[in-house]
Amino acid sequence: MNIQDTRARAQEISKAGSFENALSAKTIAGKVDLTLSEGVVLGLLRQDVRKFLVIFGHGSTDIGNILRIYKEEGAVEIFQCRNEVAMAHAATALSWIYGEIPAVVTSIGPGALQAFAGSLAAASNGIGVYYIFGDETTHGEGINMQQLPGQRQNQFGRLTEIMGNSYTLHTPEALRDAMRHGNNAVYRSNFASPFFLCLPINTQPKVIKEFRLDSLPKRLPKRVVAPADDNCFIDAIALLKKHGKVVIKAGGGTRHQPDLLKSFAESINAPVALSPGSVGVLPDRHPLNMHVGGSKGTISGNYAMENAELVIVMGARAVCQSDCSGTGYLNAKAVININGDIESAAHYNNTVMLCGDIGVIIVRLLEVFKNHRRPEEIEQQAEGWVSSCCKRKSMWQELKSVRCSEHMLYDVAWKQHVLTQPSAIKTADRFTKKINGIRIFDAGDVQANGFQIIEVDHPDQSITESGSSYMGFAVSSLLSNAIADEPRYMVAFTGDGSFMMNPQILVDAVVHGVKAMIIIFDNRRMAAISSLQTDQYNKDFATNDGTQIDYVAMANAFTGVRGFFGGFTFQALEAALEEAHNHKGLSVVHVPVYWGDDPLRDMGAYGRWNVGPWCEDVERLYTEQTI
Structure with a gap:
């Protein structure tokens, strides 16, 4: 490899502002x-992937050296992290919240795992x-340190392809x-996924001769698809x-x-x-917002799901917490499923599938619906139905007011x-x-109570x-x-258990200049x-455990972090x-909260879940469902 050529390319890309510009200008x-x-x-x-979150090891020294050169010339941004799980979460948040797709780079073995x-x-x-990910060498000269043990080829590629698309670059020319x-x-465009690129240690430095740079694929443009004929829309209107x-x-x-x-629900x-x-x-x-329905759910959300005769599923998978382990729609007779994923769209029986982009499909449904009138008795039934749901919404708001006092x-x-x-x-x-911060929730009691409690008017105000x-x-x-080009103030709502799973943010926040709480x-x-x-069993x-942790002292042990x-x-x-928000960096607020037998401890659960001693009843209900 000619290191001068590599550096020269990095310089020209940086000067041009992008790889595409440099290629077009023939610099x-x-x-x-x-x-x-x-x-x-x-x-x-x-x-357009220019941000790399990295923890290097012996399995990634060569690509690490290339990234060093490109970083020195200003062509990429590098963010060193302390824990690979935490690094993966930060990358997910960058893509999810800010729309910037990054790359996570690790070594072979434990780091990659x-x-x-x-x-x-x-x-x-x-x-x-x-x-x-760094991966095992391709010549079979012997077991690599930290590779997955076993005698089969492509062991790590076999593992990663279970989670998402995976590719092992055994042959450099397959780039x-x-x-x-x-x-x-x-x-x-719909339900993207992580992509795992496994780079064998010995193929990383291999030279590809006379490689055409313009053969590398450009970023995939967003394609909006929808059903081509109106028959499925007419079938959906017939159900309405x-x-x-x-x-x-x-x-x-x-x-999105x-x-x-909102327009569709009101129409x-x-x-x-x-x-x-x-x-x-x-x-x-909004009067039509019945709040969350599912295994945890709410009074109003679960009532609406359990008593509806027609379910219109939009961009939802049949996750247990979303549809009560298959028992969420006890009285449903038919389903209209609007989904970009065919398997998700076909999950329920008696379904009219509208596969494609939700926005385009809603617009088309509204256009078709304008030319049809529902029978008067159906309109009256709908009015009574909404009224009964709104009563449950009021009940939920009253309970929430009491529990949150x-x-x-x-x-x-x-x-x-x-x-x-x-x-x-x-x-x-x-x-x-x-x-005007964005709320971030992850797991456990804080998450479950959180999505029942928070009052937001736009999806970009919270991530669960x-x-x-x-x-x-x-x-x-x-x-x-x-890391984001246009950062927002973020507030992580977390429990003590979740925080101790990944406290490495206390270091990374100082190193990279996080301003959050x-x-x-x-x-x-x-x-x-x-x-x-x-x-379930009347006993936790x-x-x-009885361990007492001074989270304020823990936070203050990291120069640049403030604990309150x-x-x-x-x-x-x-x-x-207030004081924590005024800190120009990462702040940590430690709040002791109650746990015990008093029902005021949480917001309650209103659905079903196929877990433990409840399984028999839930599975019996599921077998009775027709959808």
Whole structure:
């Protein structure tokens, strides 16, 4: 490899502003000799991937050296991290919240496995991220240190292809094909996925002779697709004319179409039940917003789902927390499923499938619907149906008002009165709204109470990682604040258990200049599982301990991070939040919260879940479903 040629290309790309500009201006040669490592970097640059989150090891020294040169010349941005799981979460957040697709680079073995584990969040939420892993050598000269043990070829590639698209660059000349596969995965218009590029240690420095740079695929443009004929739309309208008790189930796929969803719901006069990941697609106070429905759910969301006769699924998968393990629609007779994924669209029986882009399909449905009138009795039925749903919405709002009032209860672990978690979350939510921050939730009791409590009017005001509910995602995601071109103030709502899964953000935030807040709601346990155990078996087990952790001191141990004690009163919490927000860096607010037998401890659960001793009843209900 001619290192001078590599540096010269990096310089010209930096001067031109992009790889594409340099190629068009012919300031870099169109046909070159280059290493596979440099080819991968150029392939990513052509797809507008210029930010790399890295933890290097012996399996990535060669591509690491190329990235060093490109970084020195200003052609790429490099963000060194401390933990591969946390790094994967930050990359997912950068793609999800800010629309910037990055690449995660690790070594072979444990580092790659950790990043692979973290990629579950991207895979479960349909988020595109590139993963570049060091891999075993290709000559079979012997076992590589840290490779997956075994006698089969392509062991790590076999593993990664389970989670998403995967490609092993055993042959350097296959680079173009590898980048095409990656392009199709991370830039897919509906439910994108992570892409795993496995780079054998010995092929990274191999030289590809006379490689045409313009053969590298450009970033895949967003393609909007929809059914070509009107028959399926007419079939859908026929169901709307037949049923007045309709519910729209809005999944994560509706996050990009909140205005069209609102127009559609109002046009057909149908209540909307949200998924945990779609909170905000309809304004909180909108009369047709029945809030979340599912295993955790709400009074109104679950009522609308369970009593509707026609279900309109929009951009939702049949996840247990979204449809009560297949028992969410007890009275449904038919389904209209609007989904970009055919398998998801075909999940239920008696379904009219409208496969494609949700926005285009809604527009077409509204156009067709204008030419049809529902029978008067169906319109009247719809009015009565909406009225009954609104009564449940009022019941839910009353219960939420009670649970989120300023309660303080005596806690055995804290040995004094502390705030209840719902009331503390409500206080933090109100503050986050005031500062126009974005709320980030990941797992457990804080997440479950959070999506029931927060009041947001647009989906970009909160992110709930409900696809995999990965503990540690919320705090790790804050690194994206320092990486994004146009950062927003982020607030991670997390429990003490989730925070301790990935506290590396305390280092990364200082190194890269994060300006965000972590709120730790501390009940000294994994409260979601403690509550599940007591609900099922009347006893919690192995989900708590007596360890006392001073999170304020822990935060203050990192120069540049500030810790604040949220106190035992609401006035103290509000003051701590204000002070934390004023800090020009990462702040941590530690809030003791109650856990115990008092129902004020949480917002309650209103659905079903195929877990533990409930399985028999849930599965019996499922077998009775016709859809």
